[in-house]
Amino acid sequence: MMNKAQKLLIAGCVAALAGLGAVQGALAQTMPSPAETDVVIFGDIGAVKVLTYPARFVSANLETREAVFESADGKRWEIVVPPGVADLAALQNSEKLTVRLLPAVVTNIAKAQSGKPGEVMNQTVVNDGLPGLPEGYGLLSVTLTTPFIGIEPETGSITFEGPDGQVRTMRVFDAKVLQILKTMDPGDLAQISYMEGLSITTP
Template sequence: MAETALLATRRGFLALAAGTAVAATLPVAALAKSTPPQSLTLKGVGQVLVESRVLTIVSIDQSSRDVVVKTDNGDQFAYRIAPIVGSLAGYKPGEKVTVYIAPGAVTKLQKVDSGQKGLISQVQLDISATGPLPENFWGTSITMNVVLVDVNTDHKTVTFEGHDKLLRIIPAATPAVWNDIAQIQPGDLATITWIEAMAFIPKT
């Protein structure tokens, strides 16, 4: 339960401080020495908290840059690792990595009448979409089919479980997106797209 509730216990858009350094490509050794910030700023969203979890590498696809990882309880999923991380040759199955995630905002949501939950795409964003990010972080836009857990009309947020089994509570990016969210109910199946920042750093 601790893994699942990791993001649910904190509102990703209420943070205390912002990171300002522009991300740079670093080798694995340099990444390991960096200290990620506790919060950062995403363009159009504002300050968001940075959450972290330690995972074990299961497999690495050097071509697609998809890295399958697993939690301590055996849940497996894949992250698409941005080129900013550099070569993945230094990572090996069985090694521990720390993944840092800063949930941003929902940019699109549409109710669907049928289908299955699951990841549809992960697309890297450039800084024109996210604004400058701290060292080692990159922006990503994720689309998947989810079953909504909650819709909070007071805070204009939606709660759902991501492909990595983390529960996200994040706001709509625009009033138009919120209007779409407000039309659906918890338990509905929807195709949702959201942005977030993340970093993938070897655990030392």
């Protein structure tokens, strides 16, 4: 059974990782191009990309855990760092770091049998890690009820409104989930499950 401190830490992780999703969506056009793109195989999910960004630490808001980084070309960008991923107070200005992002990937889709549009059915931190990911990855697993805004079965791309109100576009890689996607249409109310994550390490 978790003690109060553990429960508070997990709650903080959930809030911060949820913020990560909002920031990734809002800054999609301003993030630098990754220095490396690795493909990791996750069991039933399939092949997903992990994006690597060499960066220097600029500043951080310790309350909101919003951190600003700078890439080699001087371009600055901001992300929300979950508790447990990095000790922001210990980071030094201009410190060299490696930031790795796991962009959100869809893990399951089903026609909604219950729930209201926008309702989060499940939101948890996956703290046992996944094979192929660097140590210290903060992972968030979300299931929510929401209507599809757009569906592209050929590419596995779906668009919907996330729990933070941001419009999100994600990819489906799992062959079984792709077959389910072909039975759905824009406007259908669905329960969508996805996972996303972040790690920050020294080079």
